[in-house]
Amino acid sequence: MIKEKVLSPFQKFVNLQSSTGILLLATTVIALVWANSAFADSYQSLWNYEIGLVTDSFELKKPLLLWVNDGLMAIFFFLIGLEIKREFLIGELNSTKKVMFPLFGAIGGIALPVLLYIILNQNPDTLKGWGIPMATDIAFSLAILKVLGNRVPLSLKIFLTAFAIVDDLGAVLVIAIFYSGNLDLMLLGSAMGILAVVYFLSYKGLYSEFLTIISGVIVWLLFLKAGLHPTLAGILMAFAIPVRQKISTFEFSDQLESVVANIKKSTILQKPVLSTEQLLLIDDLEDWADKYRSPLQHLEHKLHNWVAYLVIPIFALANAGVAITSEGGLENALIINIIICLILGKSIGISAVIFIARKLKIIEVPSDITNKQIIGVSFLAGIGFTMAIFIASLAFSSSPEYIDSAKIGILIGSFLSAIIGFTILRVKSEKGSFDHS
Numbered sequence: 359m360i361k362e363k364v365l366s367p368f369q370k371f372v373n374l375q376s377s378t379g380i381l382l383l384a385t386t387v388i389a390l391v392w393a394n395s396a397f398a399d400s401y402q403s404l405w406n407y408e409i410g411l412v413t414d415s416f417e418l419k420k421p422l423l424l425w426v427n428d429g430l431m432a433i434f435f436f437l438i439g440l441e442i443k444r445e446f447l448i449g450e451l452n453s454t455k456k457v458m459f460p461l462f463g464a465i466g467g468i469a470l471p472v473l474l475y476i477i478l479n480q481n482p483d484t485l486k487g488w489g490i491p492m493a494t495d496i497a498f499s500l501a502i503l504k505v506l507g508n509r510v511p512l513s514l515k516i517f518l519t520a521f522a523i524v525d526d527l528g529a530v531l532v533i534a535i536f537y538s539g540n541l542d543l544m545l546l547g548s549a550m551g552i553l554a555v556v557y558f559l560s561y562k563g564l565y566s567e568f569l570t571i572i573s574g575v576i577v578w579l580l581f582l583k584a585g586l587h588p589t590l591a592g593i594l595m596a597f598a599i600p601v602r603q604k605i606s607t608f609e610f611s612d613q614l615e616s617v618v619a620n621i622k623k624s625t626i627l628q629k630p631v632l633s634t635e636q637l638l639l640i641d642d643l644e645d646w647a648d649k650y651r652s653p654l655q656h657l658e659h660k661l662h663n664w665v666a667y668l669v670i671p672i673f674a675l676a677n678a679g680v681a682i683t684s685e686g687g688l689e690n691a692l693i694i695n696i697i698i699c700l701i702l703g704k705s706i707g708i709s710a711v712i713f714i715a716r717k718l719k720i721i722e723v724p725s726d727i728t729n730k731q732i733i734g735v736s737f738l739a740g741i742g743f744t745m746a747i748f749i750a751s752l753a754f755s756s757s758p759e760y761i762d763s764a765k766i767g768i769l770i771g772s773f774l775s776a777i778i779g780f781t782i783l784r785v786k787s788e789k790g791s792f793d794h795s
Contacts, residue, residue: 378666379501385674393679426676432592439596440658460520462715470707471699487753491699493529493745494522499738513724537752545584556598601654610650680765689763696767700740708736734782740775
């Protein structure tokens with residue numbers, strides 16, 4: 359008998375994120391090599407090339423780099439929003455008991471790196487980069503856990519994913535509050551009005567994918583012109599996507615049986631093509647499937663591959679190309695600060711807060727997770743890549759030398775965090791393995 363392995367939604371998520379991490383690493387290496395090769399000028403020219411729409415009354419023209427960071431990344435943030443909403447409603451964060459363990463980890467992983475950055479920073483011009491070491495890159499960190507395979511328990515992967523999602527939520531709030539420009543309240547009010555209408559329709563069970571896309575584009579544009587970072591439109595639109603189906607499982611099952619029975623009745627002779635009646639019945643089946651499918655899970659499923667294999671790699675290609683011998687000079691103090699915050703700030707912050715909270719019996723750590731594994735995964739949390747580079751580009755938008763310095767610090771800090779975390783978890787794993795994968 360052949361035993362078919364059925365993957366849970368979370369295991370499929372881990373597999374996808376792991377593949378993304380490998381692709382992310384490849385595009386990062388390509389960007390670094392390209393930016394430091396004889397073709398470096400073509401790299402800079404490509405991402406600084408301006409495209410857009412200009413009329414007498416309207417102008418929307420940006421360098422290609424900003425179209426990636428402001429436009430494509432809005433899709434990434436939309437997916438992050440869907441994941442956050444799903445986790446809080448039906449996932450690993452849907453109860454107080456489940457959320458406390460990763461929540462305390464996230465608090466430590468946000469607070470100490472930020473505090474450490476502020477303490478170590480000696481240059482007033484680089485102080486605004488304090489948000490850089492906040493978030494954890496889910497794709498890279500899960501890719502490393504994936505390499506370890508069944509040597510680490512599934513509960514550790516769930517913990518890493520959950521606190522990384524909370525980290526992302528914290529980073530989004532920081533971007534909204536601290537990294538947006540002077541606000542045009544009229545345009546912002548218009549955007550909020552559109553969001554309110556979409557939220558109300560969703561609450562009433564009225565959902566249209568077409569309306570969501572059109573509304574999302576308009577809100578994105580209004581946020582951009584209002585001075586609020588436009589990627590936030592993505593996460594706010596995601597919260598408007600309903601998670602509940604329009605019909606119950608029992609109703610869908612009854613309709614499915616009815617349609618299948620009618621298809622069988624309409625089949626008189628085996629033919630290579632379907633009859634008109636069969637085609638109509640299949641259309642009915644598709645309609646019922648649309649009503650039964652959760653809009654949130656459907657969109658998340660459709661977007662995962664696009665974000666994993668297109669949006670994030672393009673972002674890495676556009677942003678990771680740092681010229682090591684930058685003519686504008688590098689801020690070494692900033693580089694060292696970010697490295698320390700990612701490696702020590704994350705690892706000490708997460709581990710210390712979790713150990714203290716467990717000692718005080720505020721949280722309950724799964725029995726198959728050891729102290730050494732908590733320390734190991736807290737080092738993996740220092741892989742900040744995607745969100746860290748994104749925040750750096752916002753914090754130092756007018757200072758290219760600081761952006762390059764921050765990116766170098768992020769790359770080195772993330773790489774060292776990955777090596778240390780992997781080593782700790784691998785040393786532990788030699789003493790025993792788990793069947794969870």
